[in-house]
Each structure stands twice: as C-alpha cells, then as structure tokens.
Amino acid sequence: MKLISGNANRPLAEAIAAYLGQPLTKCLVRRFADMEIFVEIQENVRGEDVFIIQPTSFPANDHLMELLIIMDAARRASARRITAVVPYFGYARQDRKPGPRTPITAKLVANMIERAGADRVLTIDLHAGQIQGFFDIPVDNLYAAPVMVQDLKEHYDLENVMVVSPDVGGVVRARALAKRIGAPLAIVDKRRERPGESEVMNIIGDVKGRACILVDDIVDSGGTLCNAAEALLEHGALEVSAYITHGVLSGGAVARIAASPLKELVITDSIQPTEAVRVARNIRVISVAELLGEAVRRTAEERSVSSLFY
Numbered sequence: 237m238k239l240i241s242g243n244a245n246r247p248l249a250e251a252i253a254a255y256l257g258q259p260l261t262k263c264l265v266r267r268f269a270d271m272e273i274f275v276e277i278q279e280n281v282r283g284e285d286v287f288i289i290q291p292t293s294f295p296a297n298d299h300l301m302e303l304l305i306i307m308d309a310a311r312r313a314s315a316r317r318i319t320a321v322v323p324y325f326g327y328a329r330q331d332r333k334p335g336p337r338t339p340i341t342a343k344l345v346a347n348m349i350e351r352a353g354a355d356r357v358l359t360i361d362l363h364a365g366q367i368q369g370f371f372d373i374p375v376d377n378l379y380a381a382p383v384m385v386q387d388l389k390e391h392y393d394l395e396n397v398m399v400v401s402p403d404v405g406g407v408v409r410a411r412a413l414a415k416r417i418g419a420p421l422a423i424v425d426k427r428r429e430r431p432g433e434s435e436v437m438n439i440i441g442d443v444k445g446r447a448c449i450l451v452d453d454i455v456d457s458g459g460t461l462c463n464a465a466e467a468l469l470e471h472g473a474l475e476v477s478a479y480i481t482h483g484v485l486s487g488g489a490v491a492r493i494a495a496s497p498l499k500e501l502v503i504t505d506s507i508q509p510t511e512a513v514r515v516a517r518n519i520r521v522i523s524v525a526e527l528l529g530e531a532v533r534r535t536a537e538e539r540s541v542s543s544l545f546y
C-alpha cells in the first residue's frame with residue numbers, strides 16, 4: 237500500500253500513516269508561477285495499492301484540482317489501484333437541481349474524480365448518501381458517529397442528553413446518533429409562514445431541562461447552528477452543544493460560534509482546523525484518523541469496512 241497526501245490536510249494524512257505504521261509516500265505538490273499545480277510522485281508506485289488523502293475543503297477548487305492531478309500522476313505511474321480518500325467531499329450540497337438552469341456539482345465532481353483515475357472513493361458523512369450513486373465505482377461512506385459517541389460518553393451524562401436535528405433534512409443522521417446512545421430525538425423546524433416574514437423556529441419534542449446535542453454533517457457559516465441553539469434555549473433547554481462532522485467554518489463562523497450561547501461545538505479533523513478554530517473558546521476537534529486508517533487497512537486487505545459500524 238502507498239499513502240499519498242495533497243496539501244489540504246497533511247496532519248490528518250500523517251496521523252493516518254502513523255496509525256497504519258507506514259510513512260507517507262514522497263510526493264511533491266507545488267505551484268508554477270501562474271499557480272498551475274505540478275505534482276511529482278517521488279517513489280515507485282507501479283503495481284501498488286495507492287490511497288490519495290485529500291479533502292476538497294477551502295480553497296475547494298485548488299484542493300480538488302490537486303486531488304485530480306495527483307490521481308493522474310499515480311495512474312500514469314502504473315498504480316494498480318487508486319483510492320481517493322476524500323474525508324470532506326466538497327460541492328456535495330448541490331446534489332440536485334433546486335431550479336431550472338442550475339448545476340448538480342456533486343455529480344460533476346464525481347465524474348471528474350472517476351475520469352482522473354479513481355478506482356474507489358473513501359469518504360465520511362457525505363452530505364447525502366445518494367451521492368454514492370453519482371459514481372460508477374465503489375464508494376465507502378464512513379460515519380463519524382462512533383467517534384462522536386465515544387466522545388459524548390466521556391464528556392456528557394447521557395441520561396439527560398437529547399439529540400437534536402437542526403433542520404428537517406438532518407433527521408435521519410441525528411436519529412442514527414440518538415439510537416446509538418439511547419437518547420430521545422428533537423427536531424428544529426424552520427418555517428417561513430408568509431413570504432417576507434422572518435422564519436419561525438418550532439421545536440418538535442420537549443427539550444426542557446435537557447442537555448441538547450445538535451447533530452449535523454456541515455457547519456459552514458454557523459447560522460443554522462447558532463439559530464437552533466438560541467431556539468432550544470428559548471424553549472427551556474438546560475444547555476446546547478453540537479457535534480458536527482465537517483467544520484467548514486467559512487468567513488466569520490468561528491467568531492459567530494464564540495459569541496453564541498453554544499456550550500461547545502465538537503468537529504472532526506476531516507478538514508484541517510485553522511488557527512482561529514484551534515484557539516476558539518468553545519470549539520473542540522476530535523480525530524477521525526484512526527477510523528480512516530482502519531478503513532484504509534481493511535480496503536487494502538479486502539476486508540469488510542461496514543463491519544466497523546456494527
């Protein structure tokens with residue numbers, strides 16, 4: 237097996253490599269003066285099972301191109317099999333046409349990854365499970381839930397926890413986590429009763445006196461999360477925290493979260509945390525390196541990956 241990292245999240249790639257007891261393959265990824273990407277894999281990968289670790293996080297276009305170009309280099313170097321390990325699969329939120337003349341970028345990116353030479357894809361908490369069907373190659377969509385459950389057990393009294401989906405679209409994901417810890421589920425239902433009127437937040441479920449845990453796949457601007465936290469506290473929640481797989485945290489998101497009533501936001505390292513994230517008063521990062529490392533090992537050994545979750 238050969239492990240190659242792009243520039244998107246080298247610490248995660250190194251942690252995966254450490255878990256597997258195997259060094260990262262030397263690979264030069266640099267820029268020409270005009271910012272075109274140049275890649276040189278500096279070790280022989282002929283006939284090897286190659287895993288390329290690269291989330292397509294900010295700057296998404298650059299990191300996506302790096303992933304495609306590294307795969308092209310590996311394919312032309314006669315790698316036996318290429319697995320694109322994309323812990324955060326960007327462009328996934330455009331997974332259907334919300335209106336006429338709009339793109340489906342999740343499908344476009346899937347096409348690009350396949351055409352560049354991927355034989356398999358390994359990712360975590362895809363925004364929508366059906367994106368797996370946008371590929372005609374095997375996709376292993378891992379869940380961060382077991383890592384979150386372990387952390388929840390260490391930091392919360394599960395007797396008083398209520399898992400909350402911050403919107404109706406996230407109910408399946410939140411329910412799955414609630415089931416794992418035997419906690420009840422509530423849902424924040426955002427509704428705009430009439431055009432031009434502000435959104436009303438209804439809470440489905442009784443959150444009074446509960447330690448609420450918001451669960452979602454992505455925190456980007458932080459708007460969804462902070463609004464949900466405020467609504468839960470207004471409805472009598474004891475405290476509100478959040479467990480979210482991908483800390484996209486664009487623009488002023490970190491400041492917004494620091495200023496919010498959230499007790500803490502727990503994200504994974506699927507995206508490399510910025511310095512602002514690392515020093516934020518109420519953001520904590522847990523690692524999916526072992527989960528990914530184990531999935532890589534099992535893929536290489538042709539063993540079951542799904543059994544990691546049961």
Ligand code: R5P
Nearest residue numbers: 453454455456457458459460
């Ligand atoms: C939406 O469908 C996602 O699951 C997240 O709820 C959303 O991307 C969060 O975005 P933001 O943090 O900008 O509200």
